[in-house]
Amino acid sequence: YRNGEAPDHLGRSAIARAALRSADRIVVPSAYLVDVLARFGLEAIPIANIIDFARFRYRERAPLGARILSTRNLHDLYNVACTVRAFRLVQDCRPDASLTIVGGGPNHRALQKLCRELRLRHVLFVGRVNQDAMAGVYNAHDVYVQSPNVDNLPNSVIEAFASGLPVVSTAAGGVPMMMRHEEHGLLAPIDDHATLAEHVLRLLDDPPFARRLASAAHEVVLRTYSWPRVRGEWLRVYSEVVAQPARRRAWSAPGPAV
Template sequence: MSTDPIPSEADLTALPHSSRYAAESISAECTSQALRVLLVGPSLSILGGQAIQAERLLRQLRHDRRVVADFLAVNPELPRALRWMQRIKYVRTIVTSLAYWKHLMTMVPRFDVLHVLSASYWSFLLAPAPALAAAKLFRKKAILNYRSGEAADHLGRSSAARWLIRRFDQIVVPSGYLMDVFARFGLAATVIPNIVDFEQTRFRQRAPLLPRFLSNRNLEPLYNVGCTLRAYRLIADAYPEARLDIVGNGRERQKLEDLARELNLPNVTFHGQMPPTRMGEFYDAADIFLNSSDIDNMPTSLLEAQACGLPIASTEAGGIPYIVKHEETGLLVARNEPRALAAAAMRYLREPEFAARVIEAGRVAAEKYRWENVCVGWIHEYRRVAGRQ
């Protein structure tokens, strides 16, 4: 299967930067009334949940006349003549950080509110921390949009992170799970959920369900895709015609491909990383979604699976029970239990009426993640922190 090129920072910021964008696209009267919001986060050259949500937010906000929105990548591309430096370990971090800081100094003064997407650990220090410093320097408001499922460990280990987070004007998280985690550290957070792009996720009625499975997670240790492979071995023993498509890439890809061969798994395809515009094809071709993460927050892939009509068999890691209700909108099992995961997946095949109820409940639950529902929360927070209520 051919792979479309992953969109770059240039694709994400297809419209010109803020000053030219405002001058060319919005009348002076509208610009004077609209809030200027700068999204700060990873570009799609680092394809993951943060980058996908940043792209969707930017695309939707640019159609909202209440907001003038632009994007600043925390991983900016260097000029062509200098890009070789970003291929060298350690040098890459230094030069990328310098370029990011430079863009902060030139772009932040033009905006009213910074919307800063955040992961944990070193990523937090390299990206949100400089954005906060720039906001304070230029007396701008800053919203921290923290998105990592590793929040409990991060906040527990780092007093510096807790101190910096308290300096933001508002904390927004995508799930009740993270809101509860932050509360344990005395940090109040507001929940605004992730966005599902319904233009790229088509619902399909599946009757009867076939043993066609999809895994769509990065191939990193915390997502434990190896558990999915071991569960699939048990499924394939019962359903020899079964098929498993694995979409994603990461440090564990070779290890997982080796495991698939060791387990002698039939009909397994590793497709590698796919841009969001291609994912609709994979959801449409599958009938059941498998997820076996050990650490998680609010995976967009599960929300998209519900929107497309795929019943979910997943571990109960982190925030997943906040978005998938066991035996109502999916089936949840303990972490790293391939037998339990396989049994949950096969229950859908053996109990079609139960599967149909779960699919319909999941489809209804996914509606809350439409942009027209999510945007109400973001516009409210932008206006509140900017004193425009």
């Protein structure tokens, strides 16, 4: 089970709760979701997502440029508008800075309008990008920024870590569990574009610090999100399920509320 909106989803969906209760095991990609499911009386096992290290290759940013990347879809819950507003403050101090926005969604036109209202320069909307091309996108940039209001354990942050980009993010959902502030990246309060901008400028003003964060984050990726590590965890789960006695399932979708 993986859903950044898990608290709301499980709270409103009796079908989802019933389906999960019927499972022999529930596997989630983060400790954050373990905690969320526990609130609904559901026991889950955390097994991390994995990254393709043959595709996403680490590159040290030396020198560190000011090419900023956002890759979240353009929906309200990912609040890309916060990133755009932060970029206004960044560009006030670093006129050479650029922002590339990858992703599609219903807020595309509203975000373009916001960029015009803020008189931003060097902003590029590229739409959706095939996953096979994403490694090249990360490689072409220097700093990764996201500002979700709701999140779980975003693959985009793992990909940025693997690619050597220092990361600035809002502290939404499970994000603080995957990166400690000032150790693996920089965290800002949700919807706080001013702090987000301060963090980006701190990285740009202190490239050695940015490189230390990126290096530490890459070590986390190597330890946590590799197939050799995760493989054994999946094998253990499947072995336990196969070994246990079969049980009859009498689950059916709940009827309408009365």
